[in-house]
Amino acid sequence: MAYSVSVSNQKGGTGKTTVAVNLAGALANRGNKVLLVDLDPQGYATESVGIPDAYDADGLTLHDVLLDLDKISRTDDLVREAPEFDVIPSNVALTSKNTETNLQNAQGGERRVGMALDNLSTDYDFIVIDCPPGLGALTDNALLATGRVLIPAETKGTSKRAVELLRDQIDSLEMLFPEASIQPVGVVANDVRQDGVSNEMIEWFDTVFGELVPVYELRKRVVLQRAQMAGRTIFEHDEECDMEGVFDDIAADLEGRAAE
Ligand SMILES: Nc1ncnc2c1ncn2[C@@H]1O[C@H](COP(=O)(O)OP(=O)(O)OP(=O)(O)O)[C@@H](O)[C@H]1O
Ligand SMILES: [Mg+2]
Incomplete structure (x- = not known):
């Protein structure tokens, strides 16, 4: 079974x-078969990831698959091959058809993405x-x-408030869905500068999430x-980027967790 991870922050x-795309790039670069959603x-x-046309494309969209139970088995039909990895693209229909609000009112609406991904044949x-x-x-x-x-x-x-809100949201989801468990697998402290605020924040992340989380x-x-x-990750882009190592570290850590 695929090892899956959400990249999230309400802010x-x-x-x-940036993190989702380049993490997918790092994982693919290490030889993994990767799907970015x-x-x-x-x-x-x-x-x-270089497939902007997919966003405006007609035909079956993520909205249809998530909201119409007759189509939820058609996840494979959403998958596009980008140069580095496969992608289930977003689509303008997610806005124009108000997917978010419709999911709130749908039966089992919180589980539709999970159901759709369970139907992947790759x-x-x-x-x-x-x-x-x-x-x-x-x-x-x-x-x-x-x-x-x-x-x-x-x-x-x-940004502390946003991270605390996510923590609260995870706690509520775990209360509402007792069979669910949502583990933080890492914090990416972005735009880190060499100053006191950054160092204090990094220490704070460590205290909120404990030793568990890198x-x-x-x-x-x-x-x-x-x-x-x-339209490329830094792993395929023609300029060098010294941040490749950071994404490679995250990818290596996830490989380790996946193998556990
Ligand atoms: N470390 C970084 N160095 C340079 N630019 C960055 C860095 N991180 C993010 N950016 C840039 O900042 C902007 C916002 O980043 P990004 O789109 O990844 O954030 P996001 O959290 O996905 O935003 P949204 O909440 O709108 O989805 C983008 O233009 C991105 O290229
Ligand atoms: Mg974004």
Whole structure:
């Protein structure tokens, strides 16, 4: 069975998409069969992996598969082959058809992503889900489907609240779904600078999540943005990026956890 992980933080712009896409790249670069799921109605991950056309494409969309139980077995039909790994793209229908609100009202609406992924016929080693900002039905679905979360967070005082809210959300989901267990597998302290605030934040992550969770330090690099605009991860982009090692470390740690 695939080892799956959600990349989530309710706060916008903390690096979820950057981390999800480049983690998928790192895992693929290490020889794994990887599926990236873009669960964000904004579709930035879909754009970042070079298949922007998929976002506007007609035909079966993620919305149809999640909301129509007659179509939930058709997950394979959503999968697109991007150069480095497979992708279930986001689609404009997630916005225009209001998938998030519809999931809230659907029977078993929190479990639809998990049900859809269970119907995949390809044997992936890893599934990485890029979550939207916010803690709505799509994020709940991702957390319940994967049971694991990687949290990109900025190293500023104001990002503490977002991480605490995610912690609370995980606690509520575990209360509402007693069979569910959602484990944090890491925090990616993004845009780390050499100053007191960053060091204090990194210590704080350690206390909130305990020894269980590694804290990775990602620095600000324009190459990350240029690779994204070129539709590739930094592993396939034609410029060197010294942050490859960070994503490779996360990938190696997940491989270790998957083998346990
Ligand atoms: N370490 C970094 N160095 C340089 N640019 C970065 C870094 N992390 C993120 N960015 C840039 O910051 C912007 C926001 O990042 P990203 O889209 O990954 O965040 P997000 O959490 O997915 O946002 P949203 O909440 O809107 O989904 C993007 O333009 C991205 O390229
Ligand atoms: Mg994003």
